[in-house]
Amino acid sequence: EAELQKAERTIFIGNLSSSVVTNKSDYKLLKEKFLKYGAIESIRFRSISFQDTLPRKLAIKAQNFHNSRDTLNCYLVFKEYDQKKINDSLSENNSFFLNNHLRVDSISHPIKKDNNRSIFIGNINFEEKEENLRNYFVNKLKIKQTDVEYVRIVRDPKTNVGKGFAYLQFNDFIHVSKALLLNDKEIEYYDGGESSKKITKGRTLRISRCRTTKPSNSIAGINSLLVQNNIKIDKNKFGRANKMLSKSEKAKINKDIIIEGSRAQKGKDIYVKNGKIKKSSKVKKPRISERSKKFRLMKREEEKK
DSSP: HHHHHHHHHHEEEEEEETHHHOOHHHHHHHHHHHTSSSSSEEEEOOOOOOOOOOEEEEHTTTTBTTTOOOEEEEEEEEESSSHHHHHHGGGGTTOOOEEEEEEEESSOOOOOOOOGEEEEEESTTOOOOOOHHHHHHHHTTTTGGGGGEEEEEOOOOOTTOEEEEEEEEETTTHHHHHHTTTTTEEEEHHHHHHTOOOEEEEEOEEEEEOOOOOOHHHHHHHHHHHHHHTOOOOOHHHHHHHHSSSSHHHTOOOOOTTOTTTTEEEEEEEEEEEEEEEEEEEEOOOOOHHHHHHHHHHHHHHHOO
């Protein structure tokens, strides 16, 4: 419960310059930028990419950062919960800070992903930057920086280097159709934001519409079981708990589920198939029990003779 309350006071800040870790004056500027929304309890820096495989604290102290990765993310926690001030702090999304456009979002109530306004960008460089992608689409589509809601490059959790694809969400779905025309075209790098000068070209991008992915059978099954048995559960808690499970535990989630208050009955075996709850009226008996039964009958008949 304490962690959930803390999440209400926490905001996410992405595409932040790594100089806030190496330079004290830049760190002070970051604090001053968000102090107007309330007193700050803590700032935790994440998604830092290092040049060598050293312990995290030692690498930060030695400033052994990756040469081509100059951005990171952070979680900023306010001391007091003030819904109005926290909502006001989210207005800093898309604000220009230390040569980067920030991505500011709430932890407990994040921006909803809208596939109608989003595109998938594939075949990007593993060391690509969010700012380069943003500037490319802003200049090619001739739109404003504020027309881009956010850019998110999917990164490897261990190395924090990109996996080669990203997602971009616009403020309006009209821009999606124009962006799709840039499919199979080389990315162009610019020296700044809107109406800036083109410098060089890069890899050929693969651009497509975002699609909804169906939930796995195990998750769909457990949700259906909870609804059938009128069990109310906090979706936030269930979602976070589900993320902590390993792949093997997720595969067994629909088999090992125990619902309190419901009595087990013979012949009513519930299982999940293709995301649907199914009940088998017959319970399969072990094969060995049938064989042993036949063997006992044969033995009795021999004894009678």
